[in-house]
Amino acid sequence: MCEKYTCICLSPIGNLKILYCLNGLHSIQQVENINDESFQPNRSQMVTIESNDKNDSVIVDSCISWLQAYFHDPDKLSLIDQPKLCKFIIDENAFQHRVWLKLYENVKYGNTISYGGLAQLVGSPNAARAVGTAMKCNPFQLLVPCHRVIQGNGNTGRYSGGKRNTVKMWLLKHEKTNI
Template identity: 40%
Template sequence: MKRTSQSLCTQRAVSLESPLGQIQVSGCKNGVHTIQLLMDVPPEVRSDNASPSSTFSVSDGQEEMSPELQHCVVWLQAYFSTPWTVGRLPLPAFHHPALHGDAFTGRVLQTLLREVKVGETVSYKRLAEMAGNPKAVRAVGGAMRRNPVPLLIPCHRVISSSGQSGTYMGGKGNHLKQWLLNHEKAKGED
């Protein structure tokens, strides 16, 4: 059996408290592997009016963070406090197989990351065109579902052609997608 470089990694995880609830970031010295939005607080309990920067903190795992995990935490802190500034920040390195190579999923995710900026949205259809296969609208949806690093690669910015926000996290995170889109639109209004 062939072993991938990811299977040889010593992964560490850090838990963060954010306006979206708990976020878990895992990675190794080579880069970030995954970001998971854990949805630990039901939307009806969460205060959507909370100040983003005051509700972001590292809750567990800080003592074992690699430089790339630390870089990711700093990026996320900036995103939740001043999202319009992250376009000027370097992203942490990614170390997940879906983000490397020339597979369609990787191409779609890299196109989204490169082309759709904070406060912008793109339709599934347009993203398929941008990634070089205009007929692959459903495959773009699949790529969004397989995105290992949401927030860093902004799958929440992909919407339906009708302008509706569409589903997020299999429909369980639609309220999070709407919060993220509103958070990005509020740029500079403070």
């Protein structure tokens, strides 16, 4: 359905892989080899393109601008349009997509919500575990801020299936110190 392209960009949390088509983003994630043991953040790293399958892309430019603001100028985030998602991967009736949308709309930079609180926002108060699954399956790291979802007792939970808990803690600290 979509011809997909890949862009790798440098960021303060390591390389990010952006998968996109001409209609919008399909995913943005840290590259696979980043985990709790290998995570070496560099707060001063600017967001720059390392490689891109397609030289000229409004989608990638939008994503890079948004990421640059997220990491280095959060006051501008509200002035920058969030990168466009591909309309062919959005199913507004699917539970996971509703969870991602509620999270994006309601939990802003520097704030957190519990899995149970997000389940309530979605209208399924007993679905905290399903919300956790939605967070684990989130293809839009940072854009749909699953790192802001924590356990009801205040613990961070298992970010990226427990493989990137230090990344989650770094992102939460980054947001708290830049409010």
